[in-house]
Amino acid sequence: MGVRMVSTILVLHSISVLLPSSCCRKKETRVAPLHHIHPNQTLPADLQITAFLLKGESKRFFYTSHSDHGALSLTLIACASPIVWSFAPDNTTEPYLFTTTMDTFHVEAPSRGVYTLRLASREKDSFVHVYVSTEEGGPQALQKAKLTKLRLLKRQKGKRLTVKWNPSLVDPQGTDYCLTMSSNSSQSSLCAAQQSSKQTDPRVICVGRKTHHTLTELKHGQKYYFNLFAINHQSNLTYPYGSISSIFDGRFRHTSLKDGKITFANLKKLDGKAVFRYKVGANAKSLDLYVIPCGGAIDVEVTLKDATVIPPKRVESFWNVSIPNPVLSARYYIKIFALNREELKKSTGVEIYATTRSSTRIPLPTMPQVVKVKEYKGLTTCDSVTVGWMAAPGPKTVHYCWAAKEGRIRGTDDYRIPNQCGLESRLKKSADFAVKYCEDIRHDGREQVVVEKIGQLKPGRYYVVQVTAKKPKGKTLSYDLLQVHTKPSCKKKHEI
Numbered sequence: 451m452g453v454r455m456v457s458t459i460l461v462l463h464s465i466s467v468l469l470p471s472s473c474c475r476k477k478e479t480r481v482a483p484l485h486h487i488h489p490n491q492t493l494p495a496d497l498q499i500t501a502f503l504l505k506g507e508s509k510r511f512f513y514t515s516h517s518d519h520g521a522l523s524l525t526l527i528a529c530a531s532p533i534v535w536s537f538a539p540d541n542t543t544e545p546y547l548f549t550t551t552m553d554t555f556h557v558e559a560p561s562r563g564v565y566t567l568r569l570a571s572r573e574k575d576s577f578v579h580v581y582v583s584t585e586e587g588g589p590q591a592l593q594k595a596k597l598t599k600l601r602l603l604k605r606q607k608g609k610r611l612t613v614k615w616n617p618s619l620v621d622p623q624g625t626d627y628c629l630t631m632s633s634n635s636s637q638s639s640l641c642a643a644q645q646s647s648k649q650t651d652p653r654v655i656c657v658g659r660k661t662h663h664t665l666t667e668l669k670h671g672q673k674y675y676f677n678l679f680a681i682n683h684q685s686n687l688t689y690p691y692g693s694i695s696s697i698f699d700g701r702f703r704h705t706s707l708k709d710g711k712i713t714f715a716n717l718k719k720l721d722g723k724a725v726f727r728y729k730v731g732a733n734a735k736s737l738d739l740y741v742i743p744c745g746g747a748i749d750v751e752v753t754l755k756d757a758t759v760i761p762p763k764r765v766e767s768f769w770n771v772s773i774p775n776p777v778l779s780a781r782y783y784i785k786i787f788a789l790n791r792e793e794l795k796k797s798t799g800v801e802i803y804a805t806t807r808s809s810t811r812i813p814l815p816t817m818p819q820v821v822k823v824k825e826y827k828g829l830t831t832c833d834s835v836t837v838g839w840m841a842a843p844g845p846k847t848v849h850y851c852w853a854a855k856e857g858r859i860r861g862t863d864d865y866r867i868p869n870q871c872g873l874e875s876r877l878k879k880s881a882d883f884a885v886k887y888c889e890d891i892r893h894d895g896r897e898q899v900v901v902e903k904i905g906q907l908k909p910g911r912y913y914v915v916q917v918t919a920k921k922p923k924g925k926t927l928s929y930d931l932l933q934v935h936t937k938p939s940c941k942k943k944h945e946i
Contacts, residue, residue: 485500485577485641486500487500487501487502488500488501488511488580491509491510491511491512492511492512492513492514493511493512493513493567493580493582494582495513495582495583495584496581496582496583496584496585496589496685497581497582497685497686498579498580498581498685498686498687498688499579499580499581499686500577500578500579500580501569501577501578501580502575502576502577502578503531503533503569503570503571503575503576503577503578504571504575505531505571505572505573505574505575506570506571507570507571508568508569508570509568509569509570510566510567510568510569511566511567511569511580512564512565512566512567513564513565513567513582514563514564514565515560515561515562515563515564515565516562517560517562518560518561518562519560520560520584521556521560521583521584521585521586521587521588522556522557522560522565522582522583522584523554523555523556523557523582523583523585523587523588523589524537524554524555524557524567524580524581524582524583525552525553525554525555525579525580525581525582525583525588525589525592525687526549526552526553526554526555526578526579526580526581527551527552527578527579527581527639527641527688527689528549528550528551528552528576528578528638528639528642529576529577529578529579529639529641529642529644529645530574530575530576530577530641530642530645531571531572531573531574531575531576532548532549532550532571532572532573533548533549533569533570533571533572533576533578534546534547534548534569534570534571534572535547535549535567535568535569535570536566536567536568537555537557537565537566537567537568538565538566539561539563539564539565539566540563540564540565540566546568548572550638551638551639551642552638552639552689552690554588554589554592556587556588567580576645577641577645579639579641579688581685581687589685589687589689590620591618591620591621591680591682591685591687591689592687592689594618594619594620595618595680595689595690595691595692597619598615598616598678598691598692599615599692599694600613600614600615600676600678600692600693600694601613601614601615602614602676602694602696603718603719603721604699604719604720604721609666609667609668609669609670609698609700610664610665610666610668610721611664611665611668611674611696611698612662612663612664612665613629613662613663613664613665613676613678613694614661614662615627615661615662615678615691615692616661617659617661618680618682618691620682621682621684622659623659624682624683624684625659625680625681625682625683626656626657626658626659626680626681626683627656627657627658627659627660627661627678627679627680627681627691628640628654628655628656628657628678628679628681629654629655629656629657629663629676629677629678629679630643630652630653630654630655630675630676630677630678630679631652631653631655631665631674631675631676632651632652632653632674632675632677633651633672633673633674633675634651634652634675635675636675636677636693636695637652637675637677638690639679639688639690640654640679640681640688641688643677652675668698668700669698669700670698670699670700670701671697671698671699671700672697672698673695673696673697673698674695674696674697674698675693675695676693676694676695676696677690677692677693678690678691678692678693679691702725704725704726704727704783705724705725705726705727706726706727706728706729707726707727707728707784707802707804709731709804709805709806709807710803710804710805710807710812711803712801712802712803712813713726713801713802713803714744714799714800714801714802714871715786715799715800715802716798716799717748717786717788717794717797717798717799717800718794718797718798718799722787722788722789722791722794723785723786723787723788723789724785724786724800725783725784725785725786726783726784726785726786726802726804727781727782727783727784728781728782728784728804729779729780729781729782730776730777730778730779730780730781730782730806731778731779731806732778732779733778734776734778734806735774735775735806736772736773736774736775736776736806737772737773737776737782737804737805737806738770738771738772738773738803738804738805738806738812739752739770739771739772739773739784739802739803739804740768740769740770740802740803740804740812740814741765741768741769741770741784741786741800741801741802742768742769742800742801742802742803742814742870742871742927743765743766743767743768743788743797743800743870744797744798744799744800744801744869744870744871744872745796745797745798745869745871746788746790746792746793746794746795746796746797747764747765747766747788747790747793748764748765748786748787748788748793748797748800749762749763749764749765749786749787749788749789750762750763750765750769750784750785750786750787751763751784751785751787752771752773752782752783752784752785753782753783753785754777754780754781754782754783755780759773759782760773762787766867767821767867767868767870767928767930768814768817768870768927770814770816770817776806784802784804786800786802788800798869798871799871801870801871812924813921813923813924813925814921814924814925814927815842815848815919815920815921815924815925815926815927816842816843816844817842817919817927817929818840818841818842818843819840820840821839821840821929821930822839822929822930822932823837823838823839823915823917823929823930823931823932824837824838824839824932825837825915825932825934826838826901829903830934830935830936830937831936831937831940832907832909832910832936832937832938832939832940833905833906833907833908833909833936833940834903834904834905834906834907834936835854835903835904835907835913835915835934835936836901836902836903836904837852837901837902837904837915837917837932837934838899838900838901838902839899839900839917839929840898840899840900841891841893841898841899841900842893842919843893844893846892846893846921846922847890847891847892847922848890848891848892848893848919848920848921849888849889849890849919849920849921849922850888850889850890850891850900850917850918850919850920851886851887851888851917851918851920852886852887852888852902852904852915852916852917852918853883853885853886853887853904853915853916854883854884854885854886854904854907854913854914854915854916854934855882855883855884855913855914855916856882856884856908856911856912856913856914857912857913857914858912858914858933859914859931859933866930866931866932866933867930867931868916868928868930868931870927870928873918873925873926873927873928874925874926877918877926884906884907884908884913885904885905885906885907887902887904907936908936909936909937909938909939909940910935910936910937910938910939911935911936912933912934912935913933913934913935913936914931914932914933914934915931915932915933915934916928916929916931916932917929917932
């Protein structure tokens with residue numbers, strides 16, 4: 451009997467330590483928790499213990515309650531076999547209960563004294579976890595875990611899938627996580643997955659305190675079951691922390707563009723890569739593309755039948771290009787890359803417009819090649835600054851607004867480039883402009899500079915200047931932000 455028990459423990463230990471390399475990177479994987487058999491028959495409060503039961507064997511454990519009031523509950527986790535059990539005060543009888551996975555039994559009106567737990571394995575040798583809780587409603591970790599949801603994020607390279615979750619609301623610094631993945635069934639407990647007789651399914655991946663893990667080499671069309679388990683190091687409680695299943699779609703999908711209609715892609719959900727497809731009509735003379743990154747810089751490439759039409763170009767604020775005489779009825783691909791992780795953190799996505807008709811169908815103003823705003827420092831006073839910018843090209847009327855708000859631009863030059871997506875709604879909500887001026891200006895089509903004075907400012911203050919351009923009945927785009935500083939004194943040089 452002792453030999454059977456020791457060999458079973460060793461088998462469980464070997465399963466828990468290592469996983470196939472196709473599942474995860476070895477350096478990211480932690481060793482799964484090992485199960486140490488509780489050395490005596492006394493049950494502690496608020497601390498999980500592990501027992502090992504041979505098939506048909508019955509064991510007894512004892513818990514001493516020191517209060518006639520308060521809460522008392524018992525949580526059982528069956529590993530490889532259903533467990534028959536009872537939990538009652540000494541000298542009383544309670545009907546036997548049956549647990550196949552995990553159950554929590556709440557003792558009504560617990561009293562002072564000794565409680566006896568009887569356990570038996572029905573089908574085969576099995577580990578069983580026991581947790582006696584004195585918390586109201588049972589273990590708080592179990593109650594909070596019901597709010598947890600797993601999130602799946604498809605990766606574009608290597609047939610990968612990332613599973614994400616939020617940290618535990620109970621003792622997050624002292625909680626580790628283990629993820630199981632199976633192509634056959636959902637896993638009821640971590641120890642059941644560890645004690646499975648199959649060597650490669652389910653897979654057990656323990657990641658420490660990390661709240662995400664990326665799985666590789668998944669099969670297209672295969673359904674996978676993901677179960678997450680949390681391990682609290684203070685109480686040793688191992689409990690389910692969310693589950694999800696999904697049929698893995700390994701195909702790379704293109705997003706079709708409709709003429710003159712905005713199309714948005716969330717680059718974070720697409721792992722920093724999106725491909726848009728536009729089919730040219732029968733009578734097209736040019737193809738106009740407008741690309742607007744939302745927050746972070748991106749790279750843009752345009753191809754046709756694997757041939758490069760426009761080589762990769764860095765876009766930080768916005769970009770528009772006209773392709774003359776496009777191939778009729780052909781499909782052009784606009785490839786977007788945001789592979790720099792720091793840029794991707796700042797990005798919410800990208801907006802694309804495409805048309806082969808008149809550019810008037812595009813609701814965006816045509817912006818100049820240079821979108822910087824210049825300060826004429828020789829004209830700066832204690833209460834005003836004078837700024838200039840290149841006018842939007844074309845003979846159309848443009849609605850300009852130039853405004854200043856008190857403050858300083860954050861550390862790096864990157865923050866001088868505003869997020870162009872949803873700009874109008876943010877400007878409407880912003881009420882912190884010190885001054886704002888707007889005017890409709892019609893240009894003659896030539897390159898020219900618009901020069902305007904911003905007054906009613908305070909002496910010796912820093913201001914952020916923002917200039918925007920809006921197409922009639924269209925949308926707003928912004929020039930780069932400009933940092934200015936008014937003079938500290940309004941006294942003229944000849945004054946004493």
